[in-house]
Amino acid sequence: SKEATETSKEATETSKEAIDISNSDGDNISFSDNIGYENLVQNIYSYHLPGWKKNAQNKKDKFRQRQSKRVHSESISVDPSDNRQSKRNRTESQFLKEYQVYRVSIAKAIAGEHSADSRSAVINEIKNLVEYQIGTYVRRKDIPIHLRRNNMIRAFMFLKYKMRADGTYDKTKARLVLNGKQQKNHLYDLISSSTVAQASVFLLLNIATKFPTSRLVSYDIKGAFLNTRISDEDKVDKPLYMVVDRDLAVIWKQVDSSVEEFIDEDGQLYLKLDSYLYGSKQAPVMFQKLLKEVLIYAGYRICDQDDCVFVRHVGSDFSILAVHVDDILQVATSDDLVSDLHNKLIERFKDVVYHSEVKNYLGLNIVRSEDGTKIKVNHLGKINELCSKYLPSDAKPMNYPSKEDLFHVHDSERLDEATNKVYLSIVMSLLYIARLTRPDTLLPSAFLASRAHLATVQDLRKLMQVLCYLKGTADKGIVICCTDLSVHVECDASYGVHVDSRSHTGYIIMLGGSSFLFGKSAKQKTVSTSSTEAEITALVDAVKTSIWLQDLIQNIGLIERSPIIVYQDNQSAIQLVSNIDNKAKGSRHFLVRLTYLRELSTEQKIMVEYLQTDDMAADMLTKPTVGKKFKKHMNKIMGSVQLDQRGVLADISYYTNHITIMDMLLYSNDILDQFTDKLTI
Numbered sequence: 001s002k003e004a005t006e007t008s009k010e011a012t013e014t015s016k017e018a019i020d021i022s023n024s025d026g027d028n029i030s031f032s033d034n035i036g037y038e039n040l041v042q043n044i045y046s047y048h049l050p051g052w053k054k055n056a057q058n059k060k061d062k063f064r065q066r067q068s069k070r071v072h073s074e075s076i077s078v079d080p081s082d083n084r085q086s087k088r089n090r091t092e093s094q095f096l097k098e099y100q101v102y103r104v105s106i107a108k109a110i111a112g113e114h115s116a117d118s119r120s121a122v123i124n125e126i127k128n129l130v131e132y133q134i135g136t137y138v139r140r141k142d143i144p145i146h147l148r149r150n151n152m153i154r155a156f157m158f159l160k161y162k163m164r165a166d167g168t169y170d171k172t173k174a175r176l177v178l179n180g181k182q183q184k185n186h187l188y189d190l191i192s193s194s195t196v197a198q199a200s201v202f203l204l205l206n207i208a209t210k211f212p213t214s215r216l217v218s219y220d221i222k223g224a225f226l227n228t229r230i231s232d233e234d235k236v237d238k239p240l241y242m243v244v245d246r247d248l249a250v251i252w253k254q255v256d257s258s259v260e261e262f263i264d265e266d267g268q269l270y271l272k273l274d275s276y277l278y279g280s281k282q283a284p285v286m287f288q289k290l291l292k293e294v295l296i297y298a299g300y301r302i303c304d305q306d307d308c309v310f311v312r313h314v315g316s317d318f319s320i321l322a323v324h325v326d327d328i329l330q331v332a333t334s335d336d337l338v339s340d341l342h343n344k345l346i347e348r349f350k351d352v353v354y355h356s357e358v359k360n361y362l363g364l365n366i367v368r369s370e371d372g373t374k375i376k377v378n379h380l381g382k383i384n385e386l387c388s389k390y391l392p393s394d395a396k397p398m399n400y401p402s403k404e405d406l407f408h409v410h411d412s413e414r415l416d417e418a419t420n421k422v423y424l425s426i427v428m429s430l431l432y433i434a435r436l437t438r439p440d441t442l443l444p445s446a447f448l449a450s451r452a453h454l455a456t457v458q459d460l461r462k463l464m465q466v467l468c469y470l471k472g473t474a475d476k477g478i479v480i481c482c483t484d485l486s487v488h489v490e491c492d493a494s495y496g497v498h499v500d501s502r503s504h505t506g507y508i509i510m511l512g513g514s515s516f517l518f519g520k521s522a523k524q525k526t527v528s529t530s531s532t533e534a535e536i537t538a539l540v541d542a543v544k545t546s547i548w549l550q551d552l553i554q555n556i557g558l559i560e561r562s563p564i565i566v567y568q569d570n571q572s573a574i575q576l577v578s579n580i581d582n583k584a585k586g587s588r589h590f591l592v593r594l595t596y597l598r599e600l601s602t603e604q605k606i607m608v609e610y611l612q613t614d615d616m617a618a619d620m621l622t623k624p625t626v627g628k629k630f631k632k633h634m635n636k637i638m639g640s641v642q643l644d645q646r647g648v649l650a651d652i653s654y655y656t657n658h659i660t661i662m663d664m665l666l667y668s669n670d671i672l673d674q675f676t677d678k679l680t681i
Helices: 002-014 037-045 049-069 092-097 115-131 145-150 198-210 232-237 246-255 257-262 283-297 335-349 380-390 417-436 439-450 457-472 531-556 571-578 585-602 617-621 627-638 652-658 661-667 669-674
Strands: 020-022 028-030 135-138 152-163 169-178 215-221 241-244 269-273 309-314 317-324 327-332 352-355 364-368 375-378 478-480 487-494 504-511 515-523 564-568 606-610
Touching: 115 152, 115 169, 115 246, 135 257, 145 152, 152 246, 198 317, 198 327, 198 364, 198 375, 198 478, 198 504, 198 515, 198 531, 215 335, 241 246, 246 257, 246 269, 257 269, 283 317, 283 335, 309 335, 309 531, 317 335, 327 335, 335 352, 380 417, 380 457, 417 439, 417 457, 439 457, 439 504, 439 515, 439 617, 439 627, 478 515, 478 627, 487 531, 487 617, 504 531, 504 617, 515 531, 515 617, 515 627, 531 564, 531 571, 531 585, 531 606, 571 585, 571 606, 585 606, 617 627
Parallel strands: 152 241, 487 564, 564 606
Antiparallel strands: 020 028, 135 269, 152 169, 215 327, 215 352, 241 269, 309 317, 317 327, 364 375, 375 478, 487 504, 504 515
């Protein structure tokens, strides 16, 4: 559109400079030829929402102009197999559907990429709905007039390409979804439902490596929400009616011919619902309630710390579940516990997909070693997808995710509104990856997220460096190898490093001091007046999380309570926490936080010990590091032993490509010993 072209020109004029990134070796990488500011924006627009939005709005205006010139507008029925219809003859709502993310028109879906899979997925979804008897067909004239406005919800077909963990196409998934925005407040009471915490999932993976002979399996309940039924009372007091549009009604009639008499003159189909479908605001909480009842009936109890974690003990054997909506991860020390749960789920939900060896859970690529003592978790597919969309194919990988001037903010051009939205989208994707499997990028991701409301071209450069770093280390991930379930914490803070003088918190929670469980890097919410206060603020945050995790492990029944070892590199903070007799007159302004830590120390719930900065892995979460220090901390957090996709130790070439021989001598002697015969110097 003309407006988009002018905006792009303005963006180019305000930022003539190329996006340059210097790596640690001094090589200067210029993206002026392939991903300069203008090309970067155009590259992003070709894929992402803002560009689509401008294009859709422009076409929407042109459509309305054409409609206003016409004296009479005739609406014609849409044949799913006919893609030659003029856009001029479509109604506005039909035309705009083609430009809405995920709300793809049926005609376009079965004529586009993977058309055969799309059509098959739509038909199978309708067959599934008919089989589950989600409701009864009704005629529009039979619906009371006072219910037509407030209790009728339009449905649309949600189509999505499902990708494997490595980023390749797997299948097309179709889901009939209600437009929950149309639900009025009087139709529901409780709609909040919980999902399993990230740390709980990693706790199960740690437990699996602690017990090498344990089973690690997963379950996926198909059509989960269709199993929830609307009570007879709500059918009378709060009935829900679903409206199926003309495009979908045509295909519905091919699956179930009995609907023909219920289709009105506009080609729409109406159902009075008996189940809470996807998209309805009550569906998640109602399914969670149902699944809890099934698991409790199967002998499981809910953990107090996380109501999505379930535990069952039978003698010396145990089974632990992590539940995220309809995806269940199970660690069990007995085959009988696995088969018993599988049978219980099939008995109630019928269609349950069982994975005897977990390869993927909640987007995590999971590889377990042959002896069961190690598990590698990464986001290989997600990282490759991000890099392919936002980086040119010849972009040079970077050695580190950020330079030492990460926190330095200079005068630079602000990003325009559209580009800033894309910037935020990329940052949130990076933050998701960093929090789960790439703590080595957690600091720059967290910092760039804090800059999203006023991002500049300089911030965009820093963002590109993170992507370039991930491109060169896409297969890297966290290697879990737990031998001890005792909780250890390394906590650090950088004083006043942000432009608004706020400090930065970073801490790592590990089991046995060596196996990753949880990490955090975040800007502190208050301004600290001293480095000691910043360290105390960070300690409070870290201790709260670690106590919650220890309580969860204890509730599961695998350990007895013992003091949490908290490592700190600030001697003043350690003295204030450990020495109750110290009146600490200069600490009155943070006395509440200090008193909280002192009580925990007195009750032997925590033990704060000194660890020098050079050995503090959490240091890389509070300030940008490079060189050997970065690699040393990264190996400590993520594990120096890497597994390949088969679950065996990676070949020595992996280490020679990613770290120097000297690094191997310093930090990976165990690997060096195993491959001495293969090493050529």
